Amino acid sequence: MSNYLRITLVIVGLLLSIANLILISKKKMPIKYSLFWFFAALTIFLVGAFPNFIGIFTKLIGFETTASLVIGIIVGILLLITLLLTVIIAEQKRKITLLIQEVSLLKSTNKK
Amino acid sequence: MKKRVILVIPAYNEEKNILSTYQTIVEFNKKNNTNYDVIVINDGSSDKTEEVLVNNNIPHIKLISNLGIGGAVQTGYKFAYKNEYDIAIQFDGDGQHDVNFISKMIEPILKEEADMVIGSRFINNNKNGFKSSTARRIGIKMISFFIKLKTRNKIYDTTSGCRAINKRLIKRFSVNYPLEYPEPISTTEILLSGYRIKEIPVEMKERVAGKSSIHAWKNVYYMVNVLLNIIFAKKGGKHE
Numbered sequence: 001m002s003n004y005l006r007i008t009l010v011i012v013g014l015l016l017s018i019a020n021l022i023l024i025s026k027k028k029m030p031i032k033y034s035l036f037w038f039f040a041a042l043t044i045f046l047v048g049a050f051p052n053f054i055g056i057f058t059k060l061i062g063f064e065t066t067a068s069l070v071i072g073i074i075v076g077i078l079l080l081i082t083l084l085l086t087v088i089i090a091e092q093k094r095k096i097t098l099l100i101q102e103v104s105l106l107k108s109t110n111k112k
Numbered sequence: 113m114k115k116r117v118i119l120v121i122p123a124y125n126e127e128k129n130i131l132s133t134y135q136t137i138v139e140f141n142k143k144n145n146t147n148y149d150v151i152v153i154n155d156g157s158s159d160k161t162e163e164v165l166v167n168n169n170i171p172h173i174k175l176i177s178n179l180g181i182g183g184a185v186q187t188g189y190k191f192a193y194k195n196e197y198d199i200a201i202q203f204d205g206d207g208q209h210d211v212n213f214i215s216k217m218i219e220p221i222l223k224e225e226a227d228m229v230i231g232s233r234f235i236n237n238n239k240n241g242f243k244s245s246t247a248r249r250i251g252i253k254m255i256s257f258f259i260k261l262k263t264r265n266k267i268y269d270t271t272s273g274c275r276a277i278n279k280r281l282i283k284r285f286s287v288n289y290p291l292e293y294p295e296p297i298s299t300t301e302i303l304l305s306g307y308r309i310k311e312i313p314v315e316m317k318e319r320v321a322g323k324s325s326i327h328a329w330k331n332v333y334y335m336v337n338v339l340l341n342i343i344f345a346k347k348g349g350k351h352e
Binding site: 093094104 | 190291
């Protein structure tokens with residue numbers, strides 16, 4: 001893995017953490033969900049800082065180069081986050097449905 | 113004591129049909145000395161359905177946003193539960209269902225032979241009336257086959273929107289009712305929970321006006337979803 005890629009990864013990891021911190025301080029990101037993103041940022045940072053560590057796994061998992069393994073790891077993180085988001089959306093939908101039903105029932109009984 | 117019966121009529125953009133559907137029920141009540149109450153659930157219609165409902169003093173609940181058939185019908189069950197009805201009947205607002213079959217449908221519930229009665233287009237050599245297209249009938253048969261596999265019960269008209277339920281099911285459905293593909297999924301779930309379903313033959317008409325809500329029927333997507341839902345169906349939902 002080239003040094004440029006390593007530097008880029010370290011910077012991306014740091015930027016992601018900073019963005020996360022700013023969002024938390026502005027109360028736009030709940031701590032609960034920020035943990036996924038800190039985990040993602042840390043992984044990206046560590047891969048850039050210590051590429052030898054994941055270098056061992058490159059051939060083992062079936063990647064040609066460590067650089068493509070890095071992309072693989074990032075895709076994996078994104079898949080995980082998307083999966084969690086789908087679950088969260090489904091839960092939200094259930095709650096919104098309940099709200100719409102109860103509010104509509106209340107509104108219609110108040111009219112009578 | 114006389115049982116209290118309510119017809120739950122989900123309506124999405126039914127400005128052309130809803131008044132005549134309601135009037136048919138009112139006239140039926142007068143003629144037969146019955147006392148079927150009606151609650152129309154206006155599922156966030158974008159046409160003049162609400163105007164028709166208000167101007168004609170039709171009892172209704174206006175959903176503040178569109179929920180789809182499952183969420184709309186469940187609102188009706190919540191209303192039925194809160195107002196302590198004994199029997200709730202899902203009844204289409206588009207003129208497809210015939211009010212004359214209602215007394216037949218509630219009979220097995222009154223006799224406590226069944227918890228749910230499905231008005232079926234496909235039993236007892238019922239040759240009259242609207243039977244839906246060939247593609248839909250094949251779909252309904254496939255769903256029927258999967259429900260049989262999962263629950264060992266044969267339900268012929270798996271997607272019929274003409275269903276009567278007793279007080280126990282009103283309570284259950286008011287807290288736990290599938291929002292997507294509600295008819296086949298709820299049928300499967302309650303069979304797994306040990307409720308008894310009876311199918312009786314009814315005749316249905318073709319829609320009077322407007323479009324059916326199931327656009328996706330020809331789509332494989334609908335079938336795949338319903339069949340997977342049946343395969344993964346469980347006894348109770350989150351609320352039980």
